Amino acid sequence: MAVTEGGRVGWRRTGAAAALTAGGLLLAVTAQAQPLPRIEGPLTMEQAVDIARQKSLRVKAAGADARVMDSMRREALAPFWPQLSANGYFADQRMAPNVYSSAGNTMAKNYQVFNSDQTRDGNFTAMYPLFSGGRDWYGYKAAVARADAGRQMLGGAEVDVAMQARLDYIATVREEENVRVTADLLRDIDERLRVSREMLEAGRIPRYYLLRDEAERANVIQMNAMARGRAEWALVHLKTTLGVDLGSPITLADRLEFTPVTLPAEEGAHHAVEGHPEVKAATKQREAAAAEVRAAYGNYFPQVSLSYMYDWAWMKNRAWESQAENMRMRGDTSEGYSIGVVVTLPLFDGFMRENAVNTAKTKLERAGYAEELVRQQIARDVHHAVVMLRAAEKGVEASRKGLEQSEEEFRIVKERFEAGRGIQLEILDAQVSLTRARFNSVAALAEYHTQLAMWLRATGRTR
Numbered sequence: 001m002a003v004t005e006g007g008r009v010g011w012r013r014t015g016a017a018a019a020l021t022a023g024g025l026l027l028a029v030t031a032q033a034q035p036l037p038r039i040e041g042p043l044t045m046e047q048a049v050d051i052a053r054q055k056s057l058r059v060k061a062a063g064a065d066a067r068v069m070d071s072m073r074r075e076a077l078a079p080f081w082p083q084l085s086a087n088g089y090f091a092d093q094r095m096a097p098n099v100y101s102s103a104g105n106t107m108a109k110n111y112q113v114f115n116s117d118q119t120r121d122g123n124f125t126a127m128y129p130l131f132s133g134g135r136d137w138y139g140y141k142a143a144v145a146r147a148d149a150g151r152q153m154l155g156g157a158e159v160d161v162a163m164q165a166r167l168d169y170i171a172t173v174r175e176e177e178n179v180r181v182t183a184d185l186l187r188d189i190d191e192r193l194r195v196s197r198e199m200l201e202a203g204r205i206p207r208y209y210l211l212r213d214e215a216e217r218a219n220v221i222q223m224n225a226m227a228r229g230r231a232e233w234a235l236v237h238l239k240t241t242l243g244v245d246l247g248s249p250i251t252l253a254d255r256l257e258f259t260p261v262t263l264p265a266e267e268g269a270h271h272a273v274e275g276h277p278e279v280k281a282a283t284k285q286r287e288a289a290a291a292e293v294r295a296a297y298g299n300y301f302p303q304v305s306l307s308y309m310y311d312w313a314w315m316k317n318r319a320w321e322s323q324a325e326n327m328r329m330r331g332d333t334s335e336g337y338s339i340g341v342v343v344t345l346p347l348f349d350g351f352m353r354e355n356a357v358n359t360a361k362t363k364l365e366r367a368g369y370a371e372e373l374v375r376q377q378i379a380r381d382v383h384h385a386v387v388m389l390r391a392a393e394k395g396v397e398a399s400r401k402g403l404e405q406s407e408e409e410f411r412i413v414k415e416r417f418e419a420g421r422g423i424q425l426e427i428l429d430a431q432v433s434l435t436r437a438r439f440n441s442v443a444a445l446a447e448y449h450t451q452l453a454m455w456l457r458a459t460g461r462t463r
Helices: 005-032 045-055 057-075 135-201 207-242 266-274 277-300 318-322 352-418 424-458
Strands: 041-043 083-092 098-101 111-114 118-131 250-252 303-316 332-344
Touching (some): 045 207, 083 098, 135 207, 135 424, 207 250, 352 424
Antiparallel strands (some): 083 118, 098 111, 303 332
16 A cells, blocks of 8 residues: 555654643543552551541541531521622613512522613612521521531541451451461471481381371462462452552551450440440431421511612613703712611411421431431440450450460370371371461451451440
8 A cells, every 4th residue: 555755744743643642641640640658667557547547538528528517507607697789780671660680699689670761770788687587596506416417427437447447457467377377387397297207217107108298288388378368468458448559568567466355334335325426426417307397487487687778870761862962861860778677477388388397397207216226226236246355255265275275285296206106197187286276366366356346336436
């Protein structure tokens, strides 16, 4: 296919334009993308909780919601301030009179009736509500309650994120402990394999003993590789929860250790329920719904407002144009002010008020049910966490005793085997029992810390 020089130039220009466009899009995406923070060094569980509370998108979203509700609270203060508006009218009409109103949504609404063919009008209007039947005041109280609920929901989001960070940290530590268990098992098998070779050379054991140890070593190498893979994946999951760069070179500073806690009595559990952010948020939502009911009743009361207006107007009629030249441009002007009190008593609005009250009452009823439901759920979670934490404590104690017994059994069997008084099957069984006891100890400690994290979440605490 032949290509002319002009075709080559056009292709080059098109390719250059495409390259520039692609480069611009890449720069735009790069400018918009926010790089994840990178952390290094040892990391404790409490540090992980603090980082998650700062970087979690869920916490940031809850903080934005709280700021929205607080802004709505300030917005609800508007009826308590004077409403001011400046208005200008330029009217040219062939039919009079006509009614004009000011633009915008300010409460200081201005209305004008113009009879002249041409009118230029400027005025300043002020209005201040004196009494609204409590509608404005209780509307503000509802906004305050919602703002408080938003802050409590932010606290609840922090509690949930802190719990998730703890659970991921515990899972990572558990997998790393399992790696240590398999690594210790591999060292024990390597040592036993060395002894078995020496005993085989001395003619004290048959060859299949050595072959079985070598097969057991291959299995343990596979176990160790799988454990390392799970540990690396758990660490990636933890970094994702923390919201940090997945390439961050961090090491976990805490180990799985038993730290007993004092569990609350029945009265303490009740206080934990009352102090939970979710319960407080539900209570504030109910208070907001109750204030809205009272605000809805305000529409039955007279509405009283104080109004003030200063006005300047210039008017001209086209009938003057047929008169003498000196009368053609004549216009009348007026200037003055007015002040008055407006009282409005709503009589009938198509049952809008009645339905608004019923709606507010139904919302209050629903908010009450929601609050009781949250209380029940939190109380259930607190009691469940206490029961499970006590069970986890007993599990840790039982696993410790089992580990001690398995270590002692393995020591005795190993000494018998090395002295030539035992068989290989005994030492293999003792090794399996010891490894299982070590895994059980790690699992019991991880379960204890998991239930501790769940207990902190149930009581509404981050630490």
